[in-house]
Amino acid sequence: MGAIRGFLLVTVSTLLLLSMFSSLFLLTISSSLSYTTIEKEAQNLTKEFLYSNIDFSSAIDDAYPFMEIYCQNNSQYVFKQNEYTFTISCDKLSEGKDAMIDNGINNIVKEIYYKEYNCQFIKCFANGEIPLFLFSKMSYDFFYNLFTITLIVSILLSILGFFLVEKKNSLPILIGVLLVLCSLPFFKLNKILTLVPEKLIADIVGLFFSTSSSLALNCFIIGIILIVVGLILKLIMTANFARNLFVKHKEKKSEKEEKENKEKKKENGKNEPVVDKKVEEKKFK
Numbered sequence: 001m002g003a004i005r006g007f008l009l010v011t012v013s014t015l016l017l018l019s020m021f022s023s024l025f026l027l028t029i030s031s032s033l034s035y036t037t038i039e040k041e042a043q044n045l046t047k048e049f050l051y052s053n054i055d056f057s058s059a060i061d062d063a064y065p066f067m068e069i070y071c072q073n074n075s076q077y078v079f080k081q082n083e084y085t086f087t088i089s090c091d092k093l094s095e096g097k098d099a100m101i102d103n104g105i106n107n108i109v110k111e112i113y114y115k116e117y118n119c120q121f122i123k124c125f126a127n128g129e130i131p132l133f134l135f136s137k138m139s140y141d142f143f144y145n146l147f148t149i150t151l152i153v154s155i156l157l158s159i160l161g162f163f164l165v166e167k168k169n170s171l172p173i174l175i176g177v178l179l180v181l182c183s184l185p186f187f188k189l190n191k192i193l194t195l196v197p198e199k200l201i202a203d204i205v206g207l208f209f210s211t212s213s214s215l216a217l218n219c220f221i222i223g224i225i226l227i228v229v230g231l232i233l234k235l236i237m238t239a240n241f242a243r244n245l246f247v248k249h250k251e252k253k254s255e256k257e258e259k260e261n262k263e264k265k266k267e268n269g270k271n272e273p274v275v276d277k278k279v280e281e282k283k284f285k
Contacts, residue, residue: 009164013174016157020182023154024219026147028186032210033140035113039106041210042135045203046105059086060097067093087111113137135207169233176226179219186216 031037059081067077071090078087086104093100117124117133121142124133133139158175165171189212196202 005164005166009161012157012161012164013178016154016161016175017178017181019150019154019157020178021185023147023150024182024186024215026143026150028212028215029208030140030143030147031215032208032212033135033143035110035137035140037210038113038135038207039109041207042109043102043105045207046109047101048203057097057101060100064093085111109135167234169230169237171230172226172233173230176223176228176230179223179226183216183219183223186212186219189213 032041059079063077063079066079067088067090070077071093075090076087077090078085080086085108087107088100088104092103112132113136115133115136117136117138119127119133121133121138125131158171161174162168162171165174186209189209190206193202193206193209196205
């Protein structure tokens, strides 16, 4: 029975490790694809990509006279360059060309992110176009839903592990060690991406793991906390066990001493001389 239980515990622990790794992997991608992260991380990449395909500076210079006239009665100026449509807020005109370019790029990123794609996530790859949907809310929802599934699986496996672990206070240590092991590869992702020879590809892949370091650190800290909690529980259990042993030993010792005292009293009672009552009465007379 013990061997079967041990085998099941090893199996559940292995599955839990894989499930936790998958959860952290999917959480990293989904959090990296949130709009706040994409807006911050994708701006430089988008700017680099557009500058390589469009003479953005000349386009702004050519459109600037029309923008000044148009913005007198409107809040936004929209123009098309090559295959891209740019929307620039009129209040950016006074802030200079760079502010206008940044505003136009941010609007493009926002448009791509919230665009309604007429295909499911997997089937969108078959369209043969540049997979901009990868940096959309649809992509974020897809990976977040997968993360939710793996998180539920991890919780269920943890509950199963609780029933398989012989000493229940060992469970936090087990989960903590697994979390620490899961987090370690994510600390090295940025170094791995530097090995990719094509910088643009490395930057695009890096967008999916832009939050890897912070999430790995959080996972690592939680793992260490669980290990410490497990060790504290073990110390408490050991201290209680030692205290109970001491109390039992003290009780046995007191019982033994009480028993010995009773035996001594009995022996003393037997050894006392028997006094004749008549002799005692004569003495008193």
